[in-house]
Amino acid sequence: MSGEIRAVDSHTAGEPTRIVLDGGPSLGDGTLAERLAIFRSTHDAYRRAIITEPRGSDVLVGGLLCEPHDPSCQAGVIFFNNVGFLGMCGHGLIGLVETLRAEGKIDVGQIHIETPVGKVAATLHDDGDISVSNVESYRVAKDIEVHADAFGTVCGDVAYGGNWFFLTNTPQLNVARSEISNLTDMACAIRRAVNEAGYPDVDHIEIFGEPEGQADSRNFVLCPGLEYDRSPCGTGTSAKLACLAADGKLAPHQTWIQQGVLGTSFACEYSWADAEQTRIKPTIRGRAFITAETRLKLTADDPFCWGIQ
Secondary structure, rough: EEEEEEEEEEEEEOOOEEEEEEOOOOOOOOOOHHHHHHHHOOOHHHHHHHHOOOOOOOOEEEEEEEEOOOOOOOEEEEEEEEOOEOOHHHHHHHHHHHHHHHHOOOOEEEEEEOOOOEEEEEOOOOOOEEEEEOOEEEEEEEEEEEEEEHHOOOEEEEEOOEEEEEEEEEEEEEEHHHHHHHHHHHHHHHHHHHHHHOOOOOOOOEEEEEOOOOEEEEEEEEEEOOOOOOOHHHHHHHHHHHHHHHHOOOOOOOOEEEOOOOOOEEEEEEEOOOOOOOEEEEEEOOEEEEEEEEEEEEEOOOOOOOOOO
């Protein structure tokens, strides 16, 4: 097979996104959840071709722009990374909106986007910022203690923010660029321990430390493919807000500044999603920048046409 995939690359607070505009696989016109199932079972080679080497890298997150099934939405998207597919991606959604703006498809204001895990609203602001009203987020377990190999006992919460997270409460660590290797090793050990403790769906680990400047918190997030999130992580911050709300430590509509390991930040707030106050609707605000317009070539006799496996 030979072909071409047109994509736009961007970064959100340092974390890269590649949005596929043309040339992706045909997935039909079902719901985004149904199309994701087809993508995963039948066309996974496209994910590898778009994201993995030699065209991509382990840190890159991809998004396939789709026509929405939900008539109230203006676009649909399926996110994926170096090891599989994502239910939602906060930084990726901000990157998608910036891509749509750069392509002349949207203007300042709000749009709705269909994802495999639900509809999200996004607003392009006059100043270039983009805010995302994420899917409902919630905590399922508090103060879970696990033994993370040589790193000792770690205590934290399990929460959902569009993906599943374990968020550390103790110990507080030095979350800095100089510690990325150590933080990665620790996060891998924590994930193994959390999965073995009865939470097999947890594939993101969020470690917290003291912030710099005016931020409220600083995090290090390990993604499923063992790369760290260069941004403060939109779904991870949503999970953090759910924990803060459940503990009564953050009021609705109060701003929380979440800083990432690179020092970039998201401004966040939430409202309650249910009368019982068990779930929240988080809003994440940040900025994305276009870095490239790309045409990926699929050449039949290229031994790595579908990526390096």
